Amino acid sequence: MKPLLKTTILAATSAFLAGPALAPAHAQGGDFQSCLQTIKADATRQGVPAAIADRAFQGLTPDQKIIDLDSKQPEFSLTYAKYVGSTVSNDRIVKGQQRLAQHRALLDALQSEYGVPPHYIMAFWGIETNYGGFMGDFQVVRSVATLACNTKRRDFFSNETVQALRILSLNHMTREQMRGSWAGAMGNMQFMPSTFMKWGVDRTGDGRIDLWNSLPDAFASAANFLRGIGWKPPLPAAEEVFLPQGFPLDQADTTVEKPVRAWAQMGVKKAGNAALPSSDEPSSIILPAGYRGPAFILYPNFKAVMNWNRSTLYALSVAILAQQIAGGPPVVQAPPADDEPLSRDTVIDMQNRLARLTLYTDEVDGLLGPKTRSAVRLYQKQIGMPADGHPTPAFVRRLQQAR
Numbered sequence: 001m002k003p004l005l006k007t008t009i010l011a012a013t014s015a016f017l018a019g020p021a022l023a024p025a026h027a028q029g030g031d032f033q034s035c036l037q038t039i040k041a042d043a044t045r046q047g048v049p050a051a052i053a054d055r056a057f058q059g060l061t062p063d064q065k066i067i068d069l070d071s072k073q074p075e076f077s078l079t080y081a082k083y084v085g086s087t088v089s090n091d092r093i094v095k096g097q098q099r100l101a102q103h104r105a106l107l108d109a110l111q112s113e114y115g116v117p118p119h120y121i122m123a124f125w126g127i128e129t130n131y132g133g134f135m136g137d138f139q140v141v142r143s144v145a146t147l148a149c150n151t152k153r154r155d156f157f158s159n160e161t162v163q164a165l166r167i168l169s170l171n172h173m174t175r176e177q178m179r180g181s182w183a184g185a186m187g188n189m190q191f192m193p194s195t196f197m198k199w200g201v202d203r204t205g206d207g208r209i210d211l212w213n214s215l216p217d218a219f220a221s222a223a224n225f226l227r228g229i230g231w232k233p234p235l236p237a238a239e240e241v242f243l244p245q246g247f248p249l250d251q252a253d254t255t256v257e258k259p260v261r262a263w264a265q266m267g268v269k270k271a272g273n274a275a276l277p278s279s280d281e282p283s284s285i286i287l288p289a290g291y292r293g294p295a296f297i298l299y300p301n302f303k304a305v306m307n308w309n310r311s312t313l314y315a316l317s318v319a320i321l322a323q324q325i326a327g328g329p330p331v332v333q334a335p336p337a338d339d340e341p342l343s344r345d346t347v348i349d350m351q352n353r354l355a356r357l358t359l360y361t362d363e364v365d366g367l368l369g370p371k372t373r374s375a376v377r378l379y380q381k382q383i384g385m386p387a388d389g390h391p392t393p394a395f396v397r398r399l400q401q402a403r
């Protein structure tokens, strides 16, 4: 799945996902109709009967609310503390445990078929829709058609519209029933139409994939999707770790991969001091709230979770929630209380200053991505701060005072 699109958490994650603001192209009236006709031609080439497309597009108008939501850019980056605090609540852990017990037999069967553990399916379900509590009430065809015809992401959403028409043509849902987030993510697991078509599973065998009302269909589809995007037993996606004194902070970066065993040899332990698994799988260490906050080891399944949603904080939240749904411990190390989100303007200013120091050569986009963090790390080394790549307000002040 591409970034930008997982909208149940869009406000929360887009600072980590999004590219620069895209001006809407504003197809109105006739333009919108001719755009729909182009999509219809694509759809019929992919086997959708013209009558299905005509019925789906009948009376359809672009939704200005969606255009506005799409053009909105987050003001602030998010901190680990805020993001994980809001996605992994006590209530969500307890509900996840209850749901898991309730659907145990089905989830165990899915684990033996797909290799995806029950607590991970529950964690995705909890974070995507609060266990089916908010699946979105936008008409999906209208959403994806609006985004195809009125934004600059035309190719991506034209295909999503074609896939939505295919779902209709296969009789899984009616246009009216097919509802989702404003960007077209549908049902319990918030699948985009293309994800639905590629990975959806009819677990109940009634001939329809129903990701809204059938939990067997929704859970099996999630398990099938996760396996398809790389999930493999037995390691989890991530776990909290304790780093030894003097651990080289520049090793705590997703670009640094070592066998799990090599981290263990450096003195890295699970939080609580248990040994890391004896494994030669490639893994990384990250410090999402800087060196004063918790450290995590990312196993290969972290990449599978990132293929579901390309946000590090999203993937961490899934792993943390899953572990606690399974009865495991909460995160031990608290994040620093004085960590604050940086505004877009602050990040732009920081990128400009780091560029003038020839430490940052990428686009000045106001987003706190891996390249910006590497530049932060380089400057931290120059001035003798712990080089964790995490720009705190104190770091920003030091940089602003630099000559």
Ligand SMILES: [Ca+2]
Residues within 6 Å of the ligand: 202, 203, 204, 205, 206, 207, 208, 209, 210, 214, 217
């Ligand atoms: Ca079904």
